[in-house]
Amino acid sequence: ASDKQSICRTYYSNAFGHEREIEVNYKAERNAVYDYILDILDTCDINEIKTKRKVFLNNLRKSFSKALGMTARAANDVSLWEHSYMTASIFKALLGQSILENEFPVIKDKKEIENKKPFRIFSVGWDFFDFVSRSQTIPDVVGRIKVLEEIKEEIKNRIEAEFLLGNCIYEDDFGLHFLVPAAFDDKTIIKNQILKIFNEKTNGFLIPHLNLTDDGGKLTELLPEAVRELEKKKEIDFIPKWMVDWKDGLPRKKLICNVCGKGFYCEGDKEEICRTCKEIRNKGREEIKPQTRFIDEVAWNGREYENVALVVLNFDLENWLEGLFVRCLFIRKYDEKNLQKLKDFYNSELCSSNYDINKGFIENLLNLGALKAWVDGIDEAYNGALTQVNNRIDVYNSSGDFVKSILSNIKTSLEKLRKKLEEKDRNTVRKMFEELNKDKIEEQLKAEFRKIEDYLLGSENRDEKRKIVKKSTIAEIIEKIFLKNPSPSRLMRVWNNTKDFFEDLSTSLCEGSFVIERYILGITRSFNVDGRAWEVEISAKGKKERGEIVFDGNNGITVTPHINRFIEENKDVELKIKVTDRDWEEAENEFSVKKFKEKRSVRGYRTISVSPNMFIFLVPASKIIDFIIALKSKYIEQFGKVYGKLPLNVGVVYFKRKTPFFTVLDSARRFIGCFKVQKDLVKEIHDIKGSKISTDIGIIELPYKLGDGEIDYYHPYLIVEEGGIALKETRVKHVLSLENWEKIKIHPSFFDFEYLDTTVRRFDIVLGEDKKRTHPIVGNKGPRPYLLEDVDKFERLKEIFERIGSWTPIRDIEALAASKRQEWSEKGELGDRKAIYEELIDSALENKLRRFFDDKNWGNNV
Ligand SMILES: [Zn+2]
Structure with missing residues (x-):
């Protein structure tokens, strides 16, 4: 690092050059850390040490994340937390190696590490989407994510604290990766323990995959290998508990569970769900305020139920894990x-x-x-x-x-x-x-x-x-x-930053979503039923309204917001509730409302899962276009200096709130698959004005300043075809020294969506030969997936998306266009008829869509 910072104004950079000023009370943080340490030292109870370690690390992370490992630029991109955690993890693995090899110290000098290859990575993974998509409701999926978290914690506890093998150095939705001594090779004992965890927590529905890399000295080689090997999902000899359970004889006939398709329920049970799925569902019902767990509350916009969108965001971190793109950033000013x-x-x-x-x-x-x-x-x-x-x-x-x-x-x-x-x-x-x-x-x-x-x-x-x-x-x-060195702590910073980005998005999405009210009704009876929503009929003075209610002791809580209006209108008369749900097992199913107690508010938003490379959530369909436009600008703000090197893909699944949830989740999985097939794009620069670069994928304006307003000579470099600074694997050029007609190379960010009008529509989310999705009109040459840069074009369609609230007309037009095109091109006439074809589509659009826009000239909106 070459640029020392003043002590009174220190800027803290993310791993990609985005700086913000540090505001931290060092004394307070230091004292807090001392307190945790004293607390650990005071209790020498060996049984408590494991729990205390977890709490300690958690607190240490909070304090150390606020401070820098080094203040001089451009080393101000690693926090004290990443620096300390990775140093400790390396030490732990080396110490393990010393013990296993009976040699101390195994490494006398940092330089010996590469030759001696003292490390391996031990990974535990699973098929995330296979497990998670076996869900019918939000609680099913949330419960499954919670179970995954519990499994992760258990495994970490075993490997980090019980076996003292090493620390977890990278984790995402798909697995855990531990840095362990190279001499560790007998994984039988650990393997058995891990298999047991999966059987206990999921009844064996989720199958673990294990991998141990070869010996190595470089994290940038070991970690990508570990991730790749885990993706292969190698078979292991695992006997899932649910299989064994089918063998036990029971007096009643066993029927296969409707949710997981693996466990069973017994003939005559009201709910067609196995015990494990039921437990998982209950787990998912625990409220995470202020987010909702009911799809109806996500769909409600204050007036009506609209369509819901499940959004899956994904960062492609591969080139970062292997250090390639870290080595495209400068640590010292280069001349x-x-x-x-x-x-x-x-x-x-x-x-x-x-x-x-x-x-x-x-x-x-x-x-x-x-x-x-x-x-x-x-x-x-x-x-x-x-x-x-x-x-x-x-x-x-x-x-x-x-x-x-x-x-x-x-x-x-x-x-x-x-x-x-x-x-x-x-x-x-x-x-x-x-x-x-x-x-x-x-x-x-x-x-x-x-x-x-x-x-x-x-x-x-x-x-x-x-x-x-x-x-x-x-x-x-x-x-x-x-160039920046892809040190272990810097790599950790990369995925901590992408995860932080998703977590911040989750907070702002939740804050920006609709406030949904729940009415709390005091009822004459108290029911001890589980936390699901029950179908009811509320009546007053002979009028009726259908909806759903959650029972909590002697409270009935409305979770289908449309019935609130009915309750409001009949506030002064006696309300009666009749449970019409077919699963209702209580003897009594009709009772009165004693009084209207209060309103509670939640948000029409739900996070499904957050990890460094993937973020899945639910929002109302009308929020999507605005969200993606806001997302794009936040992305450029925080990651724009590494433009073209850290793709952020966006997949949107629009669906009706009654659509089977597993098809929605399966669509998300398919989008992730489509985004994986990356193709480098080479784009010619047409025009440059300051930092505004115009290419045929649109105008991009990239950040190029440090926190204090000075020009950043460390980060904003684009990959170029020729010229620039020749690095080992590529050529880069500072964003301000780019010239017209130069060619920049980018790993594109994709944006794509699908209307799940039928459950089989999800099978359309697949790439054709040209690494493009087959389009009903233009076939293999279609635009999908779109580039994230194109999303601005969709802003004009926003009104249509919102007003129609349904995509049937759009589907009709697509079908018409596709059939006409096929009909004509079979006759070889499309060329002559292009004008007519366009006119036909135009009139179809007019015909189908005009009614949504009344007197307005809707044509300008399309
Ligand atoms: Zn089940």
């Missing part, structure tokens, strides 16, 4: 011209073996003792002086190109001096002689190169860096000195 100059200096006669100015060479070039004698008035010294000046010019002429270029003015002076000497112009010669003072010139040269060294190399390990600059190629120098 190619000065680096070349410094390198040439080190390799020239002008530089001594200890990287100083070579006194001997300066002596040879500028020792003008005889000349001095003549200047001082000794006439006999004249011939000697002339010879000396000629010799000095010879020294210059026989030196290398670098010296020639850097000392060209000295040559000019020497030649002028010779001329004046020949003219015996003693006064001018004296002046010139004084200017050619070798000590002064040596001093100046020294100052010049020290300044370049200070700027380019900094003060840390300068001699080592000097050696690198002298001996290596420019690309190697950049790699070794100027």
Whole structure:
């Protein structure tokens, strides 16, 4: 790092260069940390230590995440938490290696790590979507996510605290990865324990996959290998408990569970669900305020039920896990011209073996003792002086190109001096002689190169860096000195940042969603039924309204907001509730409302799951376009400096609130599959205005400033086809030095949606040969998935999405367009009929959609 920060104004960067000012009370945080430590030391109870460790780490994370590991730019991108956690995890694995190898210390120096390969990664994974999509309701899926969290905690507890093997260094929805000693190879005991956890927590519905990598010394090699191997879902000898359970004889006939399709319920049970699924569902019913757990409350917009959207966001982290894109960011300001100059200096006669100015060479070039004698008035010294000046010019002429270029003015002076000497112009010669003072010139040269060294190399390990600059190629120098190092803590920061981004989005989505009211009705009876919503009929003075209610003791809580209006209108008369639900088992099913107690509010929003690479949530359909536009600008703000290197994909599944939930979740899985097939795009720049870059995928405006407003020379570099700075694997160019017609290379972010009008529609979410989704009208050449940049175009469609509230007309038009196109192209007529075809589509749109826009000129909206 080269840029020290002032102590009173320190900026904290994310792993991608987005800076914000630090506001932290160090003393308070320090004291808090001391308190946790004292608490641990005070209780020496070995049984408590495991729980305390968890609490301690949690608190430490909160405190240390606020502080920096290093304040100088651009190393201000790693917090003290990542730095400490990864250092401790490496130490733990090395200590384990020492014990297993009976050698202490196993590693004497950091440099030995690469050769000795003391690490492995032990991973535990599972099929997330297979498990999670076996859900009929929000509580089913939320419960499954909770069970996954519990499984993760249990496994961590075993590996980190009981077996002391190593720490979890990366986790997402699909698995856990532990850094363990290379000498660890017998995983039988641990494997059995892990299988047991899966059987206990999920009845064996979820099958674990295990993997142990080869020995290694580099996280950037081990971790991507671990993730890739886990994706292969290798079979293990696991006997799921549910299979065994089917063998036990029971008096009543066993029937297969409607939710998981694995467990069973017994003939005659009201609910067609197995015990495990029932337990999971109950787990998912625990409220996470203020989010709702009822799809009807997500769909309610204050006036009516609209469609719901399940959104799946996903970051492609692969190139970051393997460090490639970290090595495209700069840790020191880079200046190619000065680096070349410094390198040439080190390799020239002008530089001594200890990287100083070579006194001997300066002596040879500028020792003008005889000349001095003549200047001082000794006439006999004249011939000697002339010879000396000629010799000095010879020294210059026989030196290398670098010296020639850097000392060209000295040559000019020497030649002028010779001329004046020949003219015996003693006064001018004296002046010139004084200017050619070798000590002064040596001093100046020294100052010049020290300044370049200070700027380019900094003060840390300068001699080592000097050696690198002298001996290596420019690309190697950049790699070794100027680029960020994908250190374990920096990698951890990458996925902590993407996860934080999703968590912040979740908070702001929830805050921005509709406030939904629940009416709490005091009823004449108290029921001990579970927390599901029951179908009821509320009546007053002969009028009726159907809806759903949750029973909690002697409260009835409305969870279908439309019935609130009915209750409001009949506040002053007696309300009666009749439970019409077919699963209702209580003897009594009709009772009165004693009084209207209060209103409670929740939000029409639900997070399904958040991890570093994936975020799934539910919102009303009308919120989507605004959300995606806001998302895009937040994404550019926080990740824009690594534009084209950290794709964020967005998949939206629109569905009616009664649509079977598993088809919705299955659609999300299919989107993730589609987004995985990345294709690099090469785009030509048409126009640049400041940081606004215009290409044929639209105008992108990228951030390029540090927190204090100065230009950031560390992060905002785009990958270019030619020119720029040549790195080992790619070429990059600073965003402000891009030029028209240059070609930038990007890993695109995709955006796609599907209307789930039928449950089989989800099978359309699949890529065709061209890595594009087959389009009903244009076939394989279709635009889907769209680029995230295109989302602005959809803003104009927003009104249609909102007003129609249903997509049947859009489907009709698609079908018409597809059939006409097929009909005509079979006859080879499409070419001639293109105009007619367009007109037909136009009139179909007019016909189908105009009624939603009354007097407005809707055409401008399409
Ligand atoms: Zn089940």
